[in-house]
Amino acid sequence: MTREYVISTVSGPPRLYRAPEHRMAAGVAAGIAEHLGVPVLRVRVAFMVLLGLSGLGLLLYAAFWAVVPVRPGDTAVPPRREFGQLLPFVAIGLCVLLVQMMVFDSVGAAGTAGWLVAIIAVGAGVIWHQSTPERRRQWGESLPVPWLGAVVEESDRRAFVLRFVGGGVLVAVGIIGVAAVYSPAQNLDAVVNGVIFALVGLAGVGVVAAPVLWRTWNQLRSEREGRIREQERAELAAMVHDQVLHTLALIQRNASDVKSVQRLARGQERSLRNWLYKPTASPTERFAAALEQAAAEVEDTFAITVETVVVGDRDTDERVGAIVAAAREALVNAARHAGVQTVSLYAEVEPDQVSVFVRDRGAGFDPDTVEDHRHGVRGSIIGRMKRHGGRAEIRSGPGEGTEVRLILPISRDSATAERDRS
Amino acid sequence: MTEQSTPPAEPTGAGPERLRVFLVDDHAMFRAGVRAELGAHVEVVGEASTVSEAVSRIAATEPDVVLLDVHMPDGGGRAVLEAMRRSHPQVRFLALSVSDAAEDVIGLIRAGARGYVTKTISPDELAAAIRRVADGDAVFSPRLAGFVLDAFAARPDAPVTDPELDQLTNREREVLRLLARGYAYKEIARELYISIKTVETHVSNVLRKLQMSNRYELSRWAADRRLV
Numbered sequence: 001m002t003r004e005y006v007i008s009t010v011s012g013p014p015r016l017y018r019a020p021e022h023r024m025a026a027g028v029a030a031g032i033a034e035h036l037g038v039p040v041l042r043v044r045v046a047f048m049v050l051l052g053l054s055g056l057g058l059l060l061y062a063a064f065w066a067v068v069p070v071r072p073g074d075t076a077v078p079p080r081r082e083f084g085q086l087l088p089f090v091a092i093g094l095c096v097l098l099v100q101m102m103v104f105d106s107v108g109a110a111g112t113a114g115w116l117v118a119i120i121a122v123g124a125g126v127i128w129h130q131s132t133p134e135r136r137r138q139w140g141e142s143l144p145v146p147w148l149g150a151v152v153e154e155s156d157r158r159a160f161v162l163r164f165v166g167g168g169v170l171v172a173v174g175i176i177g178v179a180a181v182y183s184p185a186q187n188l189d190a191v192v193n194g195v196i197f198a199l200v201g202l203a204g205v206g207v208v209a210a211p212v213l214w215r216t217w218n219q220l221r222s223e224r225e226g227r228i229r230e231q232e233r234a235e236l237a238a239m240v241h242d243q244v245l246h247t248l249a250l251i252q253r254n255a256s257d258v259k260s261v262q263r264l265a266r267g268q269e270r271s272l273r274n275w276l277y278k279p280t281a282s283p284t285e286r287f288a289a290a291l292e293q294a295a296a297e298v299e300d301t302f303a304i305t306v307e308t309v310v311v312g313d314r315d316t317d318e319r320v321g322a323i324v325a326a327a328r329e330a331l332v333n334a335a336r337h338a339g340v341q342t343v344s345l346y347a348e349v350e351p352d353q354v355s356v357f358v359r360d361r362g363a364g365f366d367p368d369t370v371e372d373h374r375h376g377v378r379g380s381i382i383g384r385m386k387r388h389g390g391r392a393e394i395r396s397g398p399g400e401g402t403e404v405r406l407i408l409p410i411s412r413d414s415a416t417a418e419r420d421r422s
Numbered sequence: 423m424t425e426q427s428t429p430p431a432e433p434t435g436a437g438p439e440r441l442r443v444f445l446v447d448d449h450a451m452f453r454a455g456v457r458a459e460l461g462a463h464v465e466v467v468g469e470a471s472t473v474s475e476a477v478s479r480i481a482a483t484e485p486d487v488v489l490l491d492v493h494m495p496d497g498g499g500r501a502v503l504e505a506m507r508r509s510h511p512q513v514r515f516l517a518l519s520v521s522d523a524a525e526d527v528i529g530l531i532r533a534g535a536r537g538y539v540t541k542t543i544s545p546d547e548l549a550a551a552i553r554r555v556a557d558g559d560a561v562f563s564p565r566l567a568g569f570v571l572d573a574f575a576a577r578p579d580a581p582v583t584d585p586e587l588d589q590l591t592n593r594e595r596e597v598l599r600l601l602a603r604g605y606a607y608k609e610i611a612r613e614l615y616i617s618i619k620t621v622e623t624h625v626s627n628v629l630r631k632l633q634m635s636n637r638y639e640l641s642r643w644a645a646d647r648r649l650v
Contacts, residue, residue: 277523309568309602344564344604348571357603403603 018070028064168202243271263303270296281313287320287349288313291356294328295345302335305342312349322388323354323408329380330358330404338362338402354408361401367394381406440465441556444485446476446502447518448494452541456489456518456548463549473497477505480513486556490535492519492526503533516555518548524569531632537561559622560629567601570632590628597624 016035018027029047033040050057247268254260281289288310295306314320327345334343340362347356377394381404385392390408441464445453448471457466468483470476473496480488480502488506490499503515517530517538527538536555539548540563551561562570574590590598593614600610607625611618 273522277521307564307604309564311568311571311602346564346568346599346603348599359604361604 016068018065018068025061026065027070028061028068031068032064239275244268259303263300266303266305267296267300270299285316286313287316287324287354288347290316290321290324291327291345291347294324295331298328298331298335298343302332304335304340306331306345307342308345310347310349314349314354319388319390319408319410320354322384323356323390323406326381326384326392326406327356327358327404329384330356330406333377333381333404334358334360334362334402337365340401351410353410356406357403358406359401359403364396364398364400364402366398367396441487441552442467442483442485443552444476444480444483444488445469446480446488446494446499447471447491449491452491459545460549460552463545464552473501473505476502480506481510484510485513487552488513488515489518489552490515490530492517492521492530499530499535500533503530503535507534514555514558516551516561518543522563522565524572527566527569528573528632531566531629534633536629538566539563540565558626560625562598562601562625562628564602564604567598570628571595571598571602573632590631594624594628594631597621598628601625 017031019030019034029043030040033043036043047057047061050060247264251261251264254264283290283293291310292308295308298304299306316324327347331343331345334340338360340360342360344359345356346359347354381394382392385406385408388408390406392407393405394402395405396402443460443464443466445456445466445468447453447456447469450471453469453471457469460466464487467485468479470479471494473494476488488502490502492499499515499517499519506513506515515535517527517535518541519526519530519538520541522540530538536558537551537560539551539561543551554561570590574595596614597610600613605613607618607621610621614621
């Protein structure tokens with residue numbers, strides 16, 4: 001949408017758009033005025049005067065409404081229409097019509113036909129107006145007659161009701177119009193009677209057609225549901241085939257190699273679990289996903305289990321990326337040196353800080369004696385956390401296992417911004 | 423699961439005889455496996471593969487602990503818990519599932535399970551968990567502790583009917599955090615300078631709060647995570 005906007009304003013010639021922000025009825029007059037550079041009032045009055053020529057003004061307005069799109073990129077909700085402002089123009093229109101009647105004495109068959117065309121144009125305009133640009137484009141591709149799309153396309157209930165009522169009114173008016181053209185009514189009573197009979201006729205058609213319509217509707221819906229189910233099944237089958245079956249085949253071939261069987265089973269379990277239970281998030285965007293990805297990589301590389309628990313979540317930035325990297329380094333250290341099968345990884349996102357704990361129950365070491373040559377610890381964990389305004393503590397002792405604690409304070413401002421956004 | 427050093431099978435708190443355990447799982451192979459692995463530690467008094475079978479046979483055998491599968495074709499562990507909880511309050515339930523999804527874990531605990539362990543647990547750890555549940559304690563895996571922290575974490579300004587009940591104390595939160603960080607009960611006790619018994623009390627209180635805290639909060643929690 002935005003791109004379209006950019007292209008059309010930068011490279012294209014100035015185009016005619018409706019201006020919903022200045023609209024009185026649909027923004028046609030405002031749009032034209034803006035395009036031609038004349039006062040909007042003049043355009044409106046012109047429409048009203050044209051109304052005198054067998055409803056030409058209305059016809060033109062409807063035609064513009066139908067074909068002129070709303071300015072793209074204009075996603076803001078337009079202000080409410082002010083019907084009070086509309087009143088003078090309605091009055092002008094009525095005056096013009098009265099004058100026309102007085103001048104030409106009677107409306108006549110030609111005038112009535114003009115009105116009918118105008119009304120049908122308005123109805124069509126309403127339908128067109130209801131449709132969104134994307135759907136219009138779809139119709140253009142899939143249907144030879146784009147107008148048909150408005151009638152056959154499924155859409156939300158409001159549009160449906162609008163279309164239904166609009167269509168009904170159009171049909172009623174059409175019937176009355178035909179009756180009036182072929183046997184001109186002399187008084188108002190005849191017209192009222194005609195309207196009543198038309199409504200009765202419509203109701204009858206509705207009663208007859210309703211069950212069929214309802215059945216068709218239900219059928220369409222169940223078909224659609226079936227299609228969705230089928231699609232999901234196909235997706236599941238594809239996933240099982242691509243991953244599970246292949247893993248099982250690999251396990252059968254490597255049955256004697258315990259380590260690789262465990263690695264395969266663990267990786268497969270993880271991916272199945274993610275598929276079944278987890279809403280997917282991008283590791284480049286969310287902290288929890290990034291940490292879980294780091295844990296998964298360590299699991300796969302070193303054939304250990306990382307018991308990951310993440311409480312809370314937030315978007316990543318450079319500093320959060322740093323704590324993930326430090327946590328990854330701590331996991332790698334635990335996997336390399338602790339000599340255990342399971343490492344615990346716990347992370348908690350609080351409003352004012354992010355903390356990560358990596359704990360193993362392995363060999364452990366005396367931090368004081370070995371720190372000098374452990375550049376991994378000093379550079380990748382402690383140094384990295386310091387550079388980004390956080391801190392790292394390492395608690396360990398021979399035989400007691402190791403726990404690496406990573407704390408990254410977050411300023412209040414960014415924390416509240418984060419909360420406001422979510 | 424949370425206890426690392428497992429003492430050998432010594433029945434604690436349940437009298438001189440071995441603990442009577444009932445298995446509910448729709449996979450016969452899994453039941454057979456558990457039965458074989460647990461045979462040395464406890465007495466398996468019965469098995470069931472469906473919810474209705476479980477309800478009638480648990481009522482008949484009255485075991486100490488029921489090992490309960492979460493997902494079963496006709497309603498799952500939750501249905502068993504809801505059917506048994508009022509009529510047989512003395513029977514303790516330990517959920518044993520392959521799923522560690524938040525909604526399964528929290529759902530079972532809220533329905534009245536005393537603990538939740540996954541099927542990858544080792545036999546010794548499972549036996550220890552059964553013993554702890556039989557003693558009236560709760561069994562929390564780090565993951566479960568994480569879920570509970572998550573559930574009670576974001577406190578909105580919503581009216582809280584019973585603040586005592588609906589909030590975790592700082593101490594309980596600390597205990598849960600350490601649990602989630604992979605500490606065993608005795609390590610938590612050492613870290614916080616309290617006794618193991620106190621740790622167990624805190625954990626049991628958390629479990630009680632989880633089961634009884636106000637419905638609105640937890641349903642909102644579930645809705646936030648698109649679990650319902």
